[in-house]
Amino acid sequence: MKSQAGNPLVVERYTPLDRLVHMVHAAAMLTLIITGLKIYFGWSFMSFHTARGLHMFAVPFLLVVNWFLIPVSIALATEGGIKDKFLHFANHYVFGPSDAARMGGIIGNFFGKGKYPAFSVYDESAGHYKTKLHPLMKILIIIEGLAIVLIAISGIVLYSLDWSFLGLPIASWILTVGGMIAPAFGMSSLEFLRTFHLLLTYWFVFELVVHVGILELDPKVWKYYKAIFWSGKEDVSDGNYSEVINNHSDNLPEKSHGSEKVVKARKS
């Protein structure tokens, strides 16, 4: 990894837990999309029962990752109390005014105006990222979180029309709620929930195209592929989409600040 000024500042962008979560999430999501669309379209490359089996196998992985490991990962990313953890979540995952400004710059650049703004901002003095996700990714992540909840809920009914948990008739409740919305679309509750499940599947396909296509199909962001799948590190001084604020010249090796650890900071 080469820095622009030959002065690398390599930091840990993704913890091992982040990388594990991302890989499991990606594998589960791809499995669910492919097997789900196979079931719907009747593609011939796999039997219905195999597709359904794989589909149901992938579900717990996706849910454990999203509803347990990601919250744990976010909670572990900062020291301090609930307020600190909430602020970390808000700064890193919630689309805010500064993200809106960056997004404006990105859209302007797309249409030939201005430079592509940096979205990965590292505060060297504090020793951690101020924000690191592409603003579009922040929008996608929040919608994705909601979409996973909704597709899981609608999926319960597709899995079993009388599914219950601890004696609670969950599927029946879902069908009742679905029945309140379905007439607006001229559907029965079950029709609506099946169609909604399909629509959310298409959302994940769309998100995949945007995530991989728009955010990642760029040689200058390929460093993030390596970071998320393997190394976990980023040279924040290389200037491509990253910016270092409050930087100083006495970077020391293996220096650790707060939640984000500077795994390798040195002058060349």
Added chain:
Amino acid sequence: MKNLVKILDSVDILKMDRRTFMKGVGLLGASTFLSTYSTQIVSALEFAETKIIWLHGAESTGCSESLLNASNPDVAQALNKLNVNLAYHETLLAQQGIWVDGKLANTADLNSEILLEDLIKQGNYILVVEGSIPMGPAGSGRYLVIGEKPFKDTVAEAAKNATAVVAVGACACWGGITNANSDIVNDTDYRGIAFAKTDPKKGLFTELGIDKPVINIPGCPPHPDWILLTLGALILGKVTLNDLPSILDEYKRPMLFFPPDHVVHDNCPRRGYYDKGLFDEGAGGPNCLWKMGCKAPYAHGDCAMRKWNGSVSVCTQAGPCIACVEPGFPDSSRPLYVEAEDKGVLLGADVGTIAKVTVGVAAVAAGVHAVRRMKGE
């Protein structure tokens, strides 16, 4: 099944609890059940007689025809075995309405309307309603008048002295085809007994302030077993009005015949083709009909297990299921031969079209974005 029949054959029907009875009729069907227990039933009901008043509203009489299609036992045998007096059935009884100068004439032996009035006065009958009931125009109900009396008033009078009310067919349950969306649907204002489409607040009984428990036997038409076995359960006292909340679903359908956890698709004869991913896209093929708009995945009915026409066939062997047992039929199933997922949900576009457009736009944007980034612009 043979073992079950053997086991049930040795059971005294009169000592059978309701749960076992319901399981029995669900598994065996009317013909096997009635023939298995005919001796016991007849002896038990030797001195008892149950009257049925069967009213016809706005309908095609297809439900009665379906009942008449019952075989082994046919409807006459079943009524005989159950010791039922089908006291009034407009299309089967010999009498007819006779008015002279606007007034009912003659006696109940010849005049069906006098017979009906007498039966209502006597009480102690099960009221079966086939067909929908118009409230139009403007709440008068005069779009269906027999003699001088709007049909809604006849139903209201008959309901008051009934021991139980059974709505037979989609029309009596939800308004059915007569209540399907059209330019005149609000003017004619057809209602089901307990629902108008899926709305219980607009059901005839709610509208008229009649507080009577209702059993809905939907379908267009309903299976004869569903009708006979429901009436049989009521007549034999295996189902009482107190039991209704536990055996009916939210749309007042017996869960035994319309199971909430089961759809026609689960036991469809074409199910194997679905599992293989083989779908027909035109008429006459052997494969799964889902892509032709088959509503079996949404239809809660035991059709595919019970089978029709003397237990030899089911609708999906001929063409797509239209989910005629579902609340709000036929509007809830329209368009009949379009897959539910292909219904327009946004400005007439279905989810597949919406997905193709948005994913396509995203892919193009991604491509342009990638080229521009690679050029360093």
